[in-house]
Structures are given as C-alpha cells and as structure tokens.
Amino acid sequence: MLSQLQKKLLNDFQQDFPLSPAPYADIAKTLGVSEQEVLSALQELKQLDFISRIGPVFPPNSLGNSMLVAMSVPEEQLQTVAEIINQFQEVNHNYHRENRFNLWFVLIGNNQNHLHAVISEIESETGFPAMRLPMIANYFINLGFELDWND
Amino acid sequence: MKLDAVDREIIQQTQAGLPLVSKPYHAIAEKIGITAQEVIRRMTCMQEHGIIRRIAAIPNHYRLGYRFNGMTVWDVDDQYIDELGAKVGQLTFVSHCYHRPRHLPEWPYNLFAMVHSKTEQEIKIQIDVLSEMLGSYSRGHDVLYSTRILKKTGLRIKNYVSA
Structure with missing residues (x-):
C-alpha cells in the first residue's frame, strides 16, 4: 500500500505546490528526503x-x-443517450445518478450562447428535454480535501 | 487581469499537469520559448489574480476509496441562500457548493452541495450535519448518488482559450 511519504505527498500538497525552479527538491527538503525519492x-x-x-x-x-x-431518460435508453451526449467535445463529464433526473452532465465552452446552442442540439439529437442549471453563485473556497487514512 | 497569448500558452501547456522532472517549469518554458523565470512570474501573477485558484497534486478521490459521492440538493429561501451557502461551503467534507436556479414544479432545489465519503454510513452522517446546519431554512432536500461515471475528461480549454 501507500508509503508514509506518498501519504504526505497526497495530503500536504493540495494547496501550495511550489512555484519555484526546482519544486520537487523543495518538497523533498520540507519532508527530509531526497528529490529522487519524491519524484519516484x-x-x-x-x-x-x-x-x-x-x-x-x-x-x-x-x-x-x-x-x-x-x-430524465428511461433506464433502457440511458447508455445510447449518454453516448450521443458524450460525443460533444463541450461535455466535460457525465454521471448517472439515482433520481428521476438520472443523467447529469457538465458542459464547458466559450460563452453561455455557445453552451445553449450545444444543449439545443443535444435536445434535438436525443429527443429529451434538458434542464439547464447554470451557476448563480459559487460558495466554495477550495483548500483541498482532508484525506482519511483510517481504514 | 487580462490574459495575453503567452499566459494562454502557459495554461494550455500546464492544464494536463506539470512534468515529473527536476525542473518542470523549465520544461514548460522551453516548449513556449520563454524563460522559466517568466513562466513562474506569470503563474504567480495568475494565482494572485484568481485565474489559477491553486497549484496542487490533485488526489483521485475515487481511487483513494471515496466511492460514495452524493449530490445533496436543498430548497432554501433565496433571501438567505448566500449566507447559508457560505457556511455549507466551509464544511471539510463538501467539495463543491453552488446556487443554481429552480425549475418548478419538477425541480424545487436551489442549493447544491457535493459530499464525498468512504462509506454509506458516513455519508448519512454528513447529510445529517447539513440538515442541522440548514435547519428550518430548508423546505426540502434530496440526495442524488452517482452510480456510474459515463464520461470524465480533464479540463480542455484549447478550443476556447483564444476567445
């Protein structure tokens, strides 16, 4: 399984990976190991x-x-519909979720107009209406995620 | 801050990850044809201006055992949503928290918070914490568990970064 060094590397550098000429050497110094050990x-x-x-x-x-x-797509059509949606390069990820709305995907593009046009195209190709949920506000300040090793 | 062509080039060259070599910023610099010092200066500037949120070794939570990913959705009064969202966004087990529009009548929820855990039991506890925090401000909620990842790609900005 993971070494102590690997656990530290995973947990402690989710925020401030060094912006310095030799960042892996700097990390190595902080952790008291060699640069090669960090790289490996x-x-x-x-x-x-x-x-x-x-x-x-x-x-x-x-x-x-x-x-x-x-x-909201009937389960037996889910795979086919997902494949149509996934072909659009604007689709960044696509999840199946347990709900009446069972297909959830995120599009990324130049601007909202472009995204709306792609969504309309997806609607006509799949034959299912799309519920659009743009972000109104983002409340999350990401400082990384505390990893729990107790298992 | 307005990004210029060199900044965009740096973003394109680093978005898939820094190379695992002794001097990764030098490797990026060489590809673009500028100095490593310039790469570092510009990335520092982008970070200061919030274009880059952080520079990180990004763990793959799913691979590390965080198999339970739940999208919790809440119907809260628009008047209090910013205040409540700010509180929810600070919880350590929440990875994303957004205000999004309702689509009545079929979708009454306007506050979205993603939670992650290793066990089903743990995720239930997290939802209880959220429930308690939102209290009577929440008029209803639901949790959508993800059962299958149908597509997942890293950020690809190539096509629109020049806009």
Missing part, C-alpha cells in the same frame, strides 16, 4: 492513478463558461 513516489502515485495530475486548478468560469444539465 509521485511517479508511482500517478501510475496507480492515485493522483490525477499535478498542476494548476482553475476556478469555474474563470477561463470559459460552464453549465450543469440534467435529463
């Missing part, structure tokens, strides 16, 4: 898919616009 540990975490990436996080709507959309 991170390499393994990435390979195992425990880390999705190391890099900048952009707040919603800082670079483009996003829109949450929900649809």
Whole structure:
C-alpha cells in the first residue's frame, strides 16, 4: 500500500505546490528526503492513478463558461443517450445518478450562447428535454480535501 | 487581469499537469520559448489574480476509496441562500457548493452541495450535519448518488482559450 511519504505527498500538497525552479527538491527538503525519492513516489502515485495530475486548478468560469444539465431518460435508453451526449467535445463529464433526473452532465465552452446552442442540439439529437442549471453563485473556497487514512 | 497569448500558452501547456522532472517549469518554458523565470512570474501573477485558484497534486478521490459521492440538493429561501451557502461551503467534507436556479414544479432545489465519503454510513452522517446546519431554512432536500461515471475528461480549454 501507500508509503508514509506518498501519504504526505497526497495530503500536504493540495494547496501550495511550489512555484519555484526546482519544486520537487523543495518538497523533498520540507519532508527530509531526497528529490529522487519524491519524484519516484509521485511517479508511482500517478501510475496507480492515485493522483490525477499535478498542476494548476482553475476556478469555474474563470477561463470559459460552464453549465450543469440534467435529463430524465428511461433506464433502457440511458447508455445510447449518454453516448450521443458524450460525443460533444463541450461535455466535460457525465454521471448517472439515482433520481428521476438520472443523467447529469457538465458542459464547458466559450460563452453561455455557445453552451445553449450545444444543449439545443443535444435536445434535438436525443429527443429529451434538458434542464439547464447554470451557476448563480459559487460558495466554495477550495483548500483541498482532508484525506482519511483510517481504514 | 487580462490574459495575453503567452499566459494562454502557459495554461494550455500546464492544464494536463506539470512534468515529473527536476525542473518542470523549465520544461514548460522551453516548449513556449520563454524563460522559466517568466513562466513562474506569470503563474504567480495568475494565482494572485484568481485565474489559477491553486497549484496542487490533485488526489483521485475515487481511487483513494471515496466511492460514495452524493449530490445533496436543498430548497432554501433565496433571501438567505448566500449566507447559508457560505457556511455549507466551509464544511471539510463538501467539495463543491453552488446556487443554481429552480425549475418548478419538477425541480424545487436551489442549493447544491457535493459530499464525498468512504462509506454509506458516513455519508448519512454528513447529510445529517447539513440538515442541522440548514435547519428550518430548508423546505426540502434530496440526495442524488452517482452510480456510474459515463464520461470524465480533464479540463480542455484549447478550443476556447483564444476567445
């Protein structure tokens, strides 16, 4: 399983990954290990898919616009409809959820007009109405997520 | 802050992640044809202006055992939503919290809070905490568990970053 070093790397660098010439060496110094150990540990975490990436996080709507959309689709048609929706490059992710509205997806694009046009296209291709849920306010200040290792 | 072509280039080159090499910003700089110092200066500036929220090693929560992801939705009075949303957004087990429009009559909910946990029991406790926090301001709520991820891609801004 994960080493102590890997756990620390996962937990402690969700906020302030160093913006310095040799960031992995700086992390190594903080943790009292070598740069190579940090690089190897991170390499393994990435390979195992425990880390999705190391890099900048952009707040919603800082670079483009996003829109949450929900649809109510009969279960037997869900897979087909999801495949149609997923073909649109604006669709960033798509989840099946247990509800009358069982398909939930997020679109990202240039501006709201473009997103509305794509959603209309999705509606006509799938034959199901889309419930549009744009963000009115964002209340979350993301400081990372406290990981719990007790299991 | 207005982004210029070089800033956009930096965003494009880093959005999929920094390389796991000793000097990752130098590697990015080389691709763009500027100095590493310039990459760092511009990223610092973007962070100060909120274009970049944070720079992070981003854990894959699902892979780490956080299999239960619930979208909790609440019907709260519009008059108090900003105040309540700010409180909910501070809870450590909440990963996203938004105000979104209602679609009456079929969708009465206007406050969305995503919660994550390793067990079903734990997620029920989290929902109880939210319920208590919102108290009588909440006129109704629901929890939508995700059963399947049908598509998940990282941020791709290539197509609209030039806008």
